[in-house]
Amino acid sequence: MPTAMSDARVLEAAECAATPTLARRAAYPARAIARAEAPLTAGTDQYMRRAARAVAGACLAELRELRGSVAGSRVLVLVGGGRNGGDALLAGALLARRGARVEARPATDHPHGAALSEARAAGVAVADAPAPSPVLGGAAADLIIDGLTGIGASGPLRPRAAALIAPLIAAGAPGERAFRVLAVDVPSGVGVDDGSLPGPVLAADRTVTFTCPRGAHLLPPAAPLSGRVDVVDLGLPVPTGSEPLASVPDPALLAALLRAPGATDHKYTRGVVGLHAGSEAYPGAAVLAVSGAIRAGVGMARIQAPRRAVDLVLASRPEAVPAIGRCQAIVVGPGTHRADQPRAEELRGALRAALRRGSGEGQWAVIDAGALPLLPDLLGEGLICGPEHVLTPHAGEAAALLSGLGLPATREEVEAAPASAARGLAGATGATVILKAVPALIARPGGGPVLSLDAGPGWLATAGSGDVLAGALGAVLAAVRADRERAEGHQRGELSIGAAGLLLEDAVALAAAASVRLHADAGRLASGQALGRGHEGRPIAALDVADHLSCARQRLRAQALPHDQPASLAETGRN
Ligand SMILES: NC(=O)C1=CN([C@@H]2O[C@H](COP(=O)(O)OP(=O)(O)OC[C@H]3O[C@@H](n4cnc5c(N)ncnc54)[C@H](O)[C@@H]3O)[C@@H](O)[C@H]2O)[C@@H](O)CC1
Numbered sequence: 001m002p003t004a005m006s007d008a009r010v011l012e013a014a015e016c017a018a019t020p021t022l023a024r025r026a027a028y029p030a031r032a033i034a035r036a037e038a039p040l041t042a043g044t045d046q047y048m049r050r051a052a053r054a055v056a057g058a059c060l061a062e063l064r065e066l067r068g069s070v071a072g073s074r075v076l077v078l079v080g081g082g083r084n085g086g087d088a089l090l091a092g093a094l095l096a097r098r099g100a101r102v103e104a105r106p107a108t109d110h111p112h113g114a115a116l117s118e119a120r121a122a123g124v125a126v127a128d129a130p131a132p133s134p135v136l137g138g139a140a141a142d143l144i145i146d147g148l149t150g151i152g153a154s155g156p157l158r159p160r161a162a163a164l165i166a167p168l169i170a171a172g173a174p175g176e177r178a179f180r181v182l183a184v185d186v187p188s189g190v191g192v193d194d195g196s197l198p199g200p201v202l203a204a205d206r207t208v209t210f211t212c213p214r215g216a217h218l219l220p221p222a223a224p225l226s227g228r229v230d231v232v233d234l235g236l237p238v239p240t241g242s243e244p245l246a247s248v249p250d251p252a253l254l255a256a257l258l259r260a261p262g263a264t265d266h267k268y269t270r271g272v273v274g275l276h277a278g279s280e281a282y283p284g285a286a287v288l289a290v291s292g293a294i295r296a297g298v299g300m301a302r303i304q305a306p307r308r309a310v311d312l313v314l315a316s317r318p319e320a321v322p323a324i325g326r327c328q329a330i331v332v333g334p335g336t337h338r339a340d341q342p343r344a345e346e347l348r349g350a351l352r353a354a355l356r357r358g359s360g361e362g363q364w365a366v367i368d369a370g371a372l373p374l375l376p377d378l379l380g381e382g383l384i385c386g387p388e389h390v391l392t393p394h395a396g397e398a399a400a401l402l403s404g405l406g407l408p409a410t411r412e413e414v415e416a417a418p419a420s421a422a423r424g425l426a427g428a429t430g431a432t433v434i435l436k437a438v439p440a441l442i443a444r445p446g447g448g449p450v451l452s453l454d455a456g457p458g459w460l461a462t463a464g465s466g467d468v469l470a471g472a473l474g475a476v477l478a479a480v481r482a483d484r485e486r487a488e489g490h491q492r493g494e495l496s497i498g499a500a501g502l503l504l505e506d507a508v509a510l511a512a513a514a515s516v517r518l519h520a521d522a523g524r525l526a527s528g529q530a531l532g533r534g535h536e537g538r539p540i541a542a543l544d545v546a547d548h549l550s551c552a553r554q555r556l557r558a559q560a561l562p563h564d565q566p567a568s569l570a571e572t573g574r575n
């Protein structure tokens, strides 16, 4: 017979139901995570036990994949002084009970007491002296569990912990070494919030984290050291009252932005892009950027370039129109160098026409390569960037641009703190910034979480790959702008197409994210890496990437939800 709940229980149940306990795509600050957990975790180790079960489950999967079985496998647990070490010890205990031979190496004289006792009781051997070798009793370890530090740590690893990982780091990168590494929460020693690398870090094959990602999982340079990241729901609340540091856009949102043309569409409603790309010295870049735009799905690509470059474009892309006229977005700069004065003057003219002179929206534009160094002088003339202008620097270009804007930075400094550089550049210029890093970062001029996007396979590091990205980005921007134009022509609320209902800043940032995603996926498809784990793929040329953009787009579209409309960027943190 159903019993009536007390008012307090009803309230509590309603509150629990309303509080999300998993946010797979948004990284919150460690302090906010700890603050949100504290009321539930104080005085109980039940959440540590849940964490340990998740860690052990991932270890079992890794061991089965590596050796075919768990019994008899050799596991080394690196143990720090906090609950991160507690998670690792309890996971070690669970593995020992499944027949693994487990040894723990504490980096502290005071590991978590209860977890240590339980591990010992389960048969985990605890080595007291630091023994800096991945060798267990003469045989190599199959799996290392890195439980040295988690969200409670700061600064570089202390000497005893650093000594434990030094020989493991020397054994090589993931995939090259004989053992696998599973990091608990984060690879120990990373800057948990900012993704920095203040000292040595043991790169993980896989990381098990809780409730939500941490900045270190999404931000370079630390992000690639996490390997595959599992975000586990422990029943602890997602932080509220604190903005995420970074987020990964939901593929369904990106897919919804790339609507398929309807029967009444024509090339202007699909989007027209004008490319100021290529030069006497680099004519091929024009071909790559135009091919990127066409294969990404633009209605028409116009090209402005020296005769030699235009001839090359028309030889391979006869559909390109060799004149700049009406277009919804332009791409300025691929395959150009500022030292080429006549070409730089042409680009300056295009940028002057695109940048804002007052508060109104400017011409949507990708500002790439040789156009980037022209920006400080143009801004000095009183021209203004808005979110509709997308800068696409790599670290060196970002450093030069920041320095040109009176914010001195070196390439090394940008590489050490790319998220801060991307935010700084967006803030200083007023433009949207795609910083080419691994992962790629997108910063919006109004601030908010940095978007983090997989940059694709290493094979994409090939000449001309950036020109293809610039072209694809121009195509997506043109399509999004065309959708907005079309919606503006209808009564408010009557028509909701693609990105029409989004804030300008969100629409451009999502278009940038969709382009990076298409480029990465095209690289994966072209290189054969799309076949999955274990397929290292094959070398590719930039034109191969352009050729695979349409297939990448088709695959991304397949992820769109039925009748999906892109929501605001605030939605990107949801599951
Ligand atoms: N709050 C909870 O109940 C839960 C916490 N969880 C785990 O607990 C972790 C957080 O635990 P803690 O707050 O105890 O913190 P950590 O275990 O992350 O780190 C604190 C410990 O590391 C040491 N330390 C700090 N900086 C260091 C450095 N640079 N080099 C070496 N050692 C350093 C400190 O002396 C202390 O012993 C999470 O990362 C997660 O793994 C999970 O068990 C889930 C539940």
Ligand SMILES: [K+]
Binding pocket: 084, 146, 147, 148, 149, 150, 183, 184, 185, 186, 187, 188
């Ligand atoms: K760790």
